[in-house]
Amino acid sequence: MSERTNQDWLSDLQSESASYVDALEALRAHLERGVFYYLRHDRSDLSQLPDEDIRQMAQDFVQDALIKILDSLETFRGESKFTTWASKIAARVAISELRRVRYKDYSLEHLTAEGEIMPDLASLGVTPEGSPHPENYAEQQEILHMLKDAFENALTDRQRTALSAYIFDGVPVEEIARRMDTNRNALYKLVHDGRLKLKHYMEDQGLSLEYLLSLFG
Amino acid sequence: MKITDVVKTIFNTKTDDITCDECFEHIDEYVDMIHAGQDPSEVLPQVKSHLEQCRCCEMEFRALISILEGEIDHADSG
Numbered sequence: 001m002s003e004r005t006n007q008d009w010l011s012d013l014q015s016e017s018a019s020y021v022d023a024l025e026a027l028r029a030h031l032e033r034g035v036f037y038y039l040r041h042d043r044s045d046l047s048q049l050p051d052e053d054i055r056q057m058a059q060d061f062v063q064d065a066l067i068k069i070l071d072s073l074e075t076f077r078g079e080s081k082f083t084t085w086a087s088k089i090a091a092r093v094a095i096s097e098l099r100r101v102r103y104k105d106y107s108l109e110h111l112t113a114e115g116e117i118m119p120d121l122a123s124l125g126v127t128p129e130g131s132p133h134p135e136n137y138a139e140q141q142e143i144l145h146m147l148k149d150a151f152e153n154a155l156t157d158r159q160r161t162a163l164s165a166y167i168f169d170g171v172p173v174e175e176i177a178r179r180m181d182t183n184r185n186a187l188y189k190l191v192h193d194g195r196l197k198l199k200h201y202m203e204d205q206g207l208s209l210e211y212l213l214s215l216f217g
Numbered sequence: 218m219k220i221t222d223v224v225k226t227i228f229n230t231k232t233d234d235i236t237c238d239e240c241f242e243h244i245d246e247y248v249d250m251i252h253a254g255q256d257p258s259e260v261l262p263q264v265k266s267h268l269e270q271c272r273c274c275e276m277e278f279r280a281l282i283s284i285l286e287g288e289i290d291h292a293d294s295g
Contacts, residue, residue: 037287080245091280124220172273185236195230209228
């Protein structure tokens with residue numbers, strides 16, 4: 001890895017000389033090493049894939065990232081190393097694509113249709129037999145009813161749908177946003193405001209995190 | 218998701234949160250400070266708070282750490 005300064009990277013990648021090609025290929029190789037490492041070492045969901053597939057995946061992600069990087073060079077403010085800034089773009093590209101593939105068959109229909117959106121206690125890992133405090137099971141069921149009331153009474157329809165997907169199905173906000181025709185920031189705000197409403201609703205019922213963790217712990 | 222994770226998701230929500238884009242804008246500075254042995258939470262407390270609140274950004278943060286680790290590892294080994 002050459003010791004380019006931030007200014008070197010910027011001027012080379014914005015030049016029309018041979019230094020542009022050198023810098024671009026150096027950055028490509030640098031990012032491909034990092035993205036390959038991430039996919040190979042930190043993604044258990046990809047552990048079955050051979051190295052050559054992972055390498056191809058890393059090359060594809062980095063190619064997409066390079067287009068975004070070159071398009072947004074003017075937004076680099078020099079507050080970090082250039083390679084860290086470029087790597088964060090590669091990280092987002094890689095994760096976004098992996099999420100898109102993972103949730104490609106996910107639909108919000110089961111949350112927007114009439115019917116029960118709250119899972120039962122067993123689906124949330126609580127059963128009389130499996131509970132460390134089986135004598136509290138009736139109380140645990142009561143809390144679930146309160147949570148259900150909170151979902152039904154404290155939230156808007158859109159918040160209920162988004163929060164159900166986020167909390168109970170574990171779907172990333174980015175993927176929920178795609179299905180609700182909005183962007184990630186707006187969806188995050190919708191979910192965040194909904195979480196606060198649920199928190200205040202539960203607190204108004206006299207419930208605290210400490211109490212609930214001890215009850216379900 | 219377990220019920221304990223559900224209640225943590227609800228009760229750990231803070232009022233002064235930034236957006237995902239604002240977090241993304243500063244995450245490279247945040248990570249560089251960690252690598253420099255500094256505590257970024259003092260300078261960028263809202264980024265730290267957002268990472269605790271947002272699973273998406275937290276996952277991207279961890280991926281960035283890993284990618285940088287891979288870049289450094291291979292650079293060191295030639």
